[in-house]
Amino acid sequence: MQPVDLVIRGAKVVSPDSIIDASVAIDGERIVAVGRDDAMPPARDAFDATGLYLLPGAIDSHVHFRDPGYPHKETWRTGSAAAACGGVTTVFDMPNTNPPTGTLDALELKLSAARSSYVDYGIHGLLGDDTIAHLEALVEAGVTSFKAFVGNTFGNLPAPTDGALLEGFEKLAPLGVRTVVHAENSSILSRRQKRMQDAGRIDALAHLAARPAVAEIEAIGRVLTLAEWTGARVHIAHHSAADSLFLIRDAKRRGVDVTVETCPQYLLLNTDDMSRLGGILRLNPPIREPRHNDPLWQALKDGTIDMIATDHAPHAVEEKTRSNIWECDCGFPGVETQMALMLTEVNRGRASLMEYVRWSAVAPAKAWGLYGTKGVIAPGAHADIALVDLDRKGVLSQHTLHSVSRISPWHGRLVHGYPVHTLVRGRFVMRDGALVEDALGWGRSVKTIQQMPTPRPLNTAHYTSAILTTPAGVRPTAEPLDAIDAPQSHETA
Incomplete structure (x- = not known):
C-alpha cells in the first residue's frame, strides 16, 4: 500500500x-x-494530537478584508493570517471595497488580491441598482454569492431600491445563488441619525438610538417577502435583535430558503459594554440592550439562527477612538478571536462542542453549497481542520492580532479553549499557535467546488424578464387611444 x-x-x-x-x-x-x-x-x-479535539475548520460567511482599496485597514495577507490563526479555514469576503465588487473589472482586482490568502475563500458580489445587468456575468467569472446593503454601512454604498432588489432576486433565483442581506431600513437610519446630529447628540448610545430594532424587523420582513415570491435564496447577515426572530421562524416554517447568521458580539456584548468602550463598539447593526443576548443564544440552539460569523470589519485605531460617535468607523476585527470566544462558552456549558461544530462549519458549508467537500471530517472531504485545546486558558490581546487593525473590544477578556493548529486542504497554515509563513497564497477560491441544490424559482411569469416582451396578439397598454379600433356594438333590439 x-x-x-x-x-x-x-x-x-x-x-x-x-x-x-x-x-x-x-x-x-x-x-x-x-x-x-x-x-x-x-x-x-x-x-x-493527544489531548486535542479535531474539528472541521470554521467557515466564516462574513469578513471584510478591505482589499482592494483600504490597505491601512486590512489586506488579504493580514486578514487571512488572522483567519488561519483563529481556526478559520474558509472565508467569504464582502463587496464594499474600493472599487465595490459589482463589475467584472472590480472582481478581477479582488480575485488578484485574494491570491495572497492563507485560507480558502468565496467572493460576495454587489447587488445594487447599478449591478443588476452584471449579476449572471459575475457568477460566471467567479462570484459565489451576492450582498445587498439594504442598510447603510462602511463605504456608503446606496441601498438597492426595492425594485432592484426584486429584479436581482428574479435573476438569481433560477441560478440558485444566495444573496446576503444587511437587513436594516436605510430611510429610518438616516433620518434618525440626522435628527440626533442636528440636536447635538454625539454620545456612544446615540448610534443604537438611530438604529432601533424596528429597522431590522421591517427590512427582514421586506426581504423575506421578495425572496418567498421569487423563490430566491437569501441569507440574513449579523442578526442582532430578539424582536425580529419571529419573522425568521415563520419564514422557515413556510419553506422560504433563508439562512441566518449572528456574531459573538451580539451573543456576548450589550449596551453595558457600549457605555464602557464607546466607539470601539460602534458597528452595524448596533450592539443592543442586554435583553437580546439570551434569545439569540436560544435561536442558535433551536435552529432559527443557523450559524456563527464574525463580520470581521477592521479599522485603524484612530478611526475607532474619536470622541464623536458619528465619526467613528463601524466594525472591528473578529475572525481571529471567534473560536476562542465560543470555545469558552462551550467550557461554561452554554453550548456543546457538537453544537459549535454545527454553527461554525456544517451550517455555513450547507448554506454556500460546500458541504461534503468542506464542513465535515470524512473521507473525500478537504482536510480543513482546526485542532483545539479545550483546557488552555489565556487572555485575548489586541496587540497580538494578525490583523492590521489592533483594536478590539475583546482585549483583556479571559478565554478557556484555543485553536492551536490549523490545516487548510491538508497543509498546516497555523502550527503550535504560530502562523506558517510559507503557506502564504495557499488559499483557493471555493467557486470551483460550489454545488448548490437545484433552484426552485417561483412566479416566473411575473419576472421583469418575462414582462418586457409583449405576447403576440396582445396590444401594449401604452398604445395611444386613437390608434385602438373602436369596440364593436353588441346591443340587441
Missing part, C-alpha cells in the same frame, strides 16, 4: 452528532480515512 502524506493520531474527532476517538489520514488535499489507528494506512508523516 502506498503511504499517505499524514496521519493525525490521538485526537477526539467532533461532528454535530458525536465525539469519537479516531485517527485521520490525509493524502494531498483530502481526508482519506477516519477511524481506529490500527486501520490507518502507512504515512510519510505522523502528528500526535
Whole structure:
C-alpha cells in the first residue's frame, strides 16, 4: 500500500452528532480515512494530537478584508493570517471595497488580491441598482454569492431600491445563488441619525438610538417577502435583535430558503459594554440592550439562527477612538478571536462542542453549497481542520492580532479553549499557535467546488424578464387611444 502524506493520531474527532476517538489520514488535499489507528494506512508523516479535539475548520460567511482599496485597514495577507490563526479555514469576503465588487473589472482586482490568502475563500458580489445587468456575468467569472446593503454601512454604498432588489432576486433565483442581506431600513437610519446630529447628540448610545430594532424587523420582513415570491435564496447577515426572530421562524416554517447568521458580539456584548468602550463598539447593526443576548443564544440552539460569523470589519485605531460617535468607523476585527470566544462558552456549558461544530462549519458549508467537500471530517472531504485545546486558558490581546487593525473590544477578556493548529486542504497554515509563513497564497477560491441544490424559482411569469416582451396578439397598454379600433356594438333590439 502506498503511504499517505499524514496521519493525525490521538485526537477526539467532533461532528454535530458525536465525539469519537479516531485517527485521520490525509493524502494531498483530502481526508482519506477516519477511524481506529490500527486501520490507518502507512504515512510519510505522523502528528500526535493527544489531548486535542479535531474539528472541521470554521467557515466564516462574513469578513471584510478591505482589499482592494483600504490597505491601512486590512489586506488579504493580514486578514487571512488572522483567519488561519483563529481556526478559520474558509472565508467569504464582502463587496464594499474600493472599487465595490459589482463589475467584472472590480472582481478581477479582488480575485488578484485574494491570491495572497492563507485560507480558502468565496467572493460576495454587489447587488445594487447599478449591478443588476452584471449579476449572471459575475457568477460566471467567479462570484459565489451576492450582498445587498439594504442598510447603510462602511463605504456608503446606496441601498438597492426595492425594485432592484426584486429584479436581482428574479435573476438569481433560477441560478440558485444566495444573496446576503444587511437587513436594516436605510430611510429610518438616516433620518434618525440626522435628527440626533442636528440636536447635538454625539454620545456612544446615540448610534443604537438611530438604529432601533424596528429597522431590522421591517427590512427582514421586506426581504423575506421578495425572496418567498421569487423563490430566491437569501441569507440574513449579523442578526442582532430578539424582536425580529419571529419573522425568521415563520419564514422557515413556510419553506422560504433563508439562512441566518449572528456574531459573538451580539451573543456576548450589550449596551453595558457600549457605555464602557464607546466607539470601539460602534458597528452595524448596533450592539443592543442586554435583553437580546439570551434569545439569540436560544435561536442558535433551536435552529432559527443557523450559524456563527464574525463580520470581521477592521479599522485603524484612530478611526475607532474619536470622541464623536458619528465619526467613528463601524466594525472591528473578529475572525481571529471567534473560536476562542465560543470555545469558552462551550467550557461554561452554554453550548456543546457538537453544537459549535454545527454553527461554525456544517451550517455555513450547507448554506454556500460546500458541504461534503468542506464542513465535515470524512473521507473525500478537504482536510480543513482546526485542532483545539479545550483546557488552555489565556487572555485575548489586541496587540497580538494578525490583523492590521489592533483594536478590539475583546482585549483583556479571559478565554478557556484555543485553536492551536490549523490545516487548510491538508497543509498546516497555523502550527503550535504560530502562523506558517510559507503557506502564504495557499488559499483557493471555493467557486470551483460550489454545488448548490437545484433552484426552485417561483412566479416566473411575473419576472421583469418575462414582462418586457409583449405576447403576440396582445396590444401594449401604452398604445395611444386613437390608434385602438373602436369596440364593436353588441346591443340587441
